[in-house]
Amino acid sequence: MVTQRPVKTTVAILAFGIALIGLPLTGSNSSARGDDGGKEEDSYRLLSIAAPAAVTDSRSQHWKPSDDGVALEVSGIAPLDDTRIAVSIRKGEIWILDGVYDDDPDSKVTYHRFASALHEPLGLLKQDDALITAQRTEITAIRDLDGDLVADDYETLTNDWGVTGCYHEYAYGPKRDGQGNLWFTLNIGMGLKGQQLTRILPDAALGYRQAKWRGWGLQIGADGEAIPVCAGMRSPSGIGANAAGDMFYTDQQGNWVATNSLHHMRPGVFFHHPESLASMNQPGSPLSGIESVPDGLPLPEALQQFPQMRPPAVWFPYKKMGQSATDIVLDESGGSFGPFAGQLFVGEFTQASINRVFLEKVDGEYQGVCFPFRRGMASAVLRLAQGNDGSLFVGMTNRGWSSLGTASYGLQRLVWTGKTPFExxxxxxxxxxxxxxxxxxxxxxxxxxxxxxxxxxxxxxxxxxxxxxxxxxxxxxxxxxxxxxxxxxxxxxxxxxxxxxxxxxxxxxxxxxxxxxxxxxxxxxxxxxxxxxx
CATH class of the missing domain: 2.60.40.1220 (Immunoglobulin-like)
Structure with a gap:
């Protein structure tokens, strides 16, 4: 199926665990001016591949996509070559887009549906001959075996975690670290009730009510085993490796999470959300011996009382640096995307923007600084990927929550103009x-x-x-x-x-x-x- 003006697709209402409090959530954020009134677009030009205007409110129970083409509610991006990328969308499909590097993409891009019938894919990675995605209940490698550009092999790599049916039990990834390990993260379930409570772990640690490995970061073993590595996550919708190959995740403000944050994932570490400790006594857990959790203390005091807990490498002060942190991408452009090679870019859902992070190690542990980078995206930024030319693809969707911008979803690309901003x-x-x-x-x-x-x-x-x-x-x-x-x-x-x-x-x-x-x-x-x- 190849088309240049693809037909409208109908999408069922889904939702993400995005933290929103007290935000004016309509209108455009397109001015994209810096703190001094200077223009961000002088250095980073924003091209829209697909960003049709919203036709209903993002929170409407009768939400509808635009009549203009595929409803690109982008949930994963995988660059393929010098002209094509693959994107997963929330409807449960994977599309191959060709011509996305053109400076006039609206009239040049073609769309080809590669895979369908997926359950909430929230990530996409190309590895060898497969595209790998995290569905709600499994990590799946998808292949085209007969060369007709349509997937015909769906291989379960792992499904070793629990699902109760709670809307908030998302799975994200996978991403690859510097050693080639595949990582994924699992949301905490929230507000479990009714039949959902029959699917939680029995006799869970500290009486917390969660399904297996909820709120954990995991690797995929060679035999398909899900290997638990670290815990304490609330809504870890973004994961990615830094220049050293170490893996990080972002979390979003909520109960137990003061504001959005960036964390270094490593074995046996607990971050902040204690309901993940429901899996502490499961076979393979690297955590043990936690008997109580402090509550209502300033963070430095809480860390003294809770030695297994580690602070984030970076806090994103609320509203000053966004309201819902999402994806992580390393600038591996070597300078073709400007002066920030080796640093991280972090997506921001609610404010439809991207922030920048510089990390350093002090006494063997990561810490660092966050800066504003680029505002004015057409919708909530959920996914980021660096293209083969160094430009940055931005995947967007805000259905079920809210964000700045004029669109409900879409795909845009940031291109460095060659002008270095004073930063x-x-x-x-x-x-x-x-x-x-x-x-x-x-x-x-x-x-x-x-x-x-x-x-x-x-x-x-x-x-x-x-x-x-x-x-x-x-x-x-x-x-x-x-x-x-x-x-x-x-x-x-x-x-x-x-x-x-x-x-x-x-x-x-x-x-x-x-x-x-x-x-x-x-x-x-x-x-x-x-x-x-x-």
């Missing part, structure tokens, strides 16, 4: 402050002036209620600023650093040598550890 490239922790690195040399007069910067810190409550306000807030004076000889770095000496606190900086007074302000002047560093070495 904070990286922020590194020091024993007595931070080092800022910029994408171009700074004006020394503005950079050495402490009043060019404002800094504060805060932490969150670890609690069973929904989210957390910023607590224990404190302003931090900048004692002095020293500019490097090449003008690309500024060393800030700061009093009052606090471990396990988010340290926010606004460098609105900085200018580059051409007198331009930063496109985005704010950065949010999660200082889990204060380094002891310069």
């Amino acid at each position: 904070i490239l990286a922020m590194r922790a020091k024993p007595d402050g931070f080092e800022l690195e910029f994408t171009s040399p700074v004006d020394p007069a503005s950079a050495v002036n402490p009043s060019s910067y404002q800094m504060s810190s805060h932490t969150y409550l670890y609690q069973s209620t929904y989210g957390s306000d910023e607590v224990q807030q404190r302003s931090l004076p900048i004692q002095r600023a020293v500019v490097s000889d090449d003008g690309r770095k500024v060393r800030l000496y700061v009093d009052g650093l606090r471990p396990l606190f988010v340290h926010e900086i606004n460098a609105a007074g900085i200018r580059n040598v051409d007198g331009q302000p930063l496109l985005h002047s704010q950065a949010h560093y999660t200082l889990n550890r204060i380094p002891t070495n310069q």
